Amino acid sequence: MICLIKWDKWVVRVCRDMGGLRRSLGYGYVNYSNPNDAARAIDVLNFTAVNGKPIRIMYSHRDPSIRKSGTANIFIKNLDKSIDHKALHDTFSTFGNILSCKIATDGTGQSKGYGFVQFEAEEAAQTAIDKLNGMLINDKQVYVGHFLRKQERDSSLSRTKFNNVYVKNLSESTTDDDLKKTFGEYGTITSAVVMRDADGKSKCFGFINFESMDDAANAVDALNGKKIDDKEWYVGKAQKKSERELELKSRFEQTAKEAVDKFQGVNLYVKNLDDTIDDEKLKELFAEYGTITSCKVMRDPSGISRGSGFVAFSSSEEASRALSEMNGKMIVSKPLYVALAQRKEERRARLQAQFQQMRPVAMAPSMMAPRMPMYPPGAPGMGQQLFYGQAPPAMIPPQGGFGYQQQLVPGMRPGGGPMPNFFVPVVQQGQQGQRLGGRRGTGPVQQNQQPVPMMQQQVRSS
Structure with a gap:
C-alpha cells in the first residue's frame, strides 16, 4: 500500500499493485480518530462521483469471514436499469444498517438488472426479503432473496439429478434392444422400454433407467438432437406429469412476458x-x-x-x-x-397499491421511512413521479383491464382531479406542520428530497 497521507485526524491509503506500474487497485482505506467523523463521511460521501465513477464507502472489517460468510447478504434481481447504487441503498436502508450495497454493471457501466445488499444483522435481511420480495419498484416486479454462494448454487442444482431418461421421436422400427444398445454405451442400464399401444404398435417414445445419475446426464448430453434412422431424437430427464405441467406453464409465462416486454413503453x-x-x-x-x-x-x-x-x-x-x-x-x-398499455397484473397491483395508501387520518401509518415515498400517484399536494414514456398520472386513471373503465372514488372527479383532504400522504422530514393537501386548484408542494424508486405492492392474479 502506498500514498500514505497523514493529518491530525485521519490517515489515507490507496491500494496499488506490486508491479512496476504501481496501478491503483480501485480501493483504499481512510482511518479516522473520531468514530463520529467516519459515520458522517459515509453518510455524506457514499456514492459520490469521483473522476466520473461513484465511490462506495463502508466500514472496514479486518476479519474477511464476515464479508465472505454471506450472512445477512441478499440478492435482488429484475431491477429497472435506471436504479443505481444510491437508489438501491436508499430503498433497503430502512430495514437496518447496510455494510455493503452494489448494482452489478457491465463494461460500460450500465446496470445488469441485479444487485446485492449485505446488512449488519440477519434480522434486517430477513425483514427486507419479507417486505420487498414481489414488490413493484419502478413498475418492475423484483425478486429479493438470500444470496447463495456458488457452492450452494451448485449443490442445489445437483439435487435435480436423475436416473430415468425420456426419449421421443423414435422410428416405428426401434425396439427395446435398440434402446439398450444405444444408451448402454454411456453406462449400466437397469431397464429400457419402447411404449406401445394395445395393438403392440410403437408410440415412438420410451424410457431408459440408468444405475448412475452421471451416466444418465451424459447420455442426455450426447444423444439429445442426434439423428438416428432419419429421426432427430429428443432426449431429456423423464418427468412426472406435475413437473411437465409446471415446466410448460413456466415456459408459457416467460414467452408471454417476453412478448409484453417487447412492447413495453x-x-x-x-x-x-x-x-x-x-x-x-x-x-x-x-x-x-x-x-x-x-x-x-x-x-x-x-x-x-x-x-x-x-x-x-x-x-x-x-x-x-x-x-x-x-x-x-x-x-x-x-x-x-x-x-x-399495461399487463393485467400490473394494473391490478397499481390499483390495489393506490387504494391501500388511501387511509383515513385515524388509520394513517405511523411509521414510514422518510426516504421512501410510497404515496400513490395523484396524492394531494405531492409531486408527481413519471416513468419513461408514461403519461402524467392525471392522464392514466386506475385500470381494471385493457378495456378498463374510469374508477370512481368519492370526492374525486373522473378526470383525475385532486384527492380529498381526508387522505394523509407520507410526510418528509422537515415538512412537519406544512399542509400537504390544500384546496382544489392549488399547485403541488415542491419536495427537496431526491426521489427514490416508487414501490407498490404486487397483487398476484388468481
Whole structure:
C-alpha cells in the first residue's frame, strides 16, 4: 500500500499493485480518530462521483469471514436499469444498517438488472426479503432473496439429478434392444422400454433407467438432437406429469412476458373510439407520429367495435409523442383517451397499491421511512413521479383491464382531479406542520428530497 497521507485526524491509503506500474487497485482505506467523523463521511460521501465513477464507502472489517460468510447478504434481481447504487441503498436502508450495497454493471457501466445488499444483522435481511420480495419498484416486479454462494448454487442444482431418461421421436422400427444398445454405451442400464399401444404398435417414445445419475446426464448430453434412422431424437430427464405441467406453464409465462416486454413503453391503449373507426382508420390517425408496428380495434364476437384498441410504435419516443398529442383529441365528436398499455397484473397491483395508501387520518401509518415515498400517484399536494414514456398520472386513471373503465372514488372527479383532504400522504422530514393537501386548484408542494424508486405492492392474479 502506498500514498500514505497523514493529518491530525485521519490517515489515507490507496491500494496499488506490486508491479512496476504501481496501478491503483480501485480501493483504499481512510482511518479516522473520531468514530463520529467516519459515520458522517459515509453518510455524506457514499456514492459520490469521483473522476466520473461513484465511490462506495463502508466500514472496514479486518476479519474477511464476515464479508465472505454471506450472512445477512441478499440478492435482488429484475431491477429497472435506471436504479443505481444510491437508489438501491436508499430503498433497503430502512430495514437496518447496510455494510455493503452494489448494482452489478457491465463494461460500460450500465446496470445488469441485479444487485446485492449485505446488512449488519440477519434480522434486517430477513425483514427486507419479507417486505420487498414481489414488490413493484419502478413498475418492475423484483425478486429479493438470500444470496447463495456458488457452492450452494451448485449443490442445489445437483439435487435435480436423475436416473430415468425420456426419449421421443423414435422410428416405428426401434425396439427395446435398440434402446439398450444405444444408451448402454454411456453406462449400466437397469431397464429400457419402447411404449406401445394395445395393438403392440410403437408410440415412438420410451424410457431408459440408468444405475448412475452421471451416466444418465451424459447420455442426455450426447444423444439429445442426434439423428438416428432419419429421426432427430429428443432426449431429456423423464418427468412426472406435475413437473411437465409446471415446466410448460413456466415456459408459457416467460414467452408471454417476453412478448409484453417487447412492447413495453411502445404500446398504446386507446378508448372512446367512435363505432366508425376501424383498424385502417386508427392507423391513419396515429401514423404521423412514427412507424406503427401493429394496430387493432377490439371487437365483440359479432364484429361490433368495443370502442377501444391498441397502437404499437417502433420506439417509446414515438409512442410518447403520440400519447401527448392524441390524448383528449376530438375524433368524430368524441374525445380520445390514450394511455400506455399495461399487463393485467400490473394494473391490478397499481390499483390495489393506490387504494391501500388511501387511509383515513385515524388509520394513517405511523411509521414510514422518510426516504421512501410510497404515496400513490395523484396524492394531494405531492409531486408527481413519471416513468419513461408514461403519461402524467392525471392522464392514466386506475385500470381494471385493457378495456378498463374510469374508477370512481368519492370526492374525486373522473378526470383525475385532486384527492380529498381526508387522505394523509407520507410526510418528509422537515415538512412537519406544512399542509400537504390544500384546496382544489392549488399547485403541488415542491419536495427537496431526491426521489427514490416508487414501490407498490404486487397483487398476484388468481
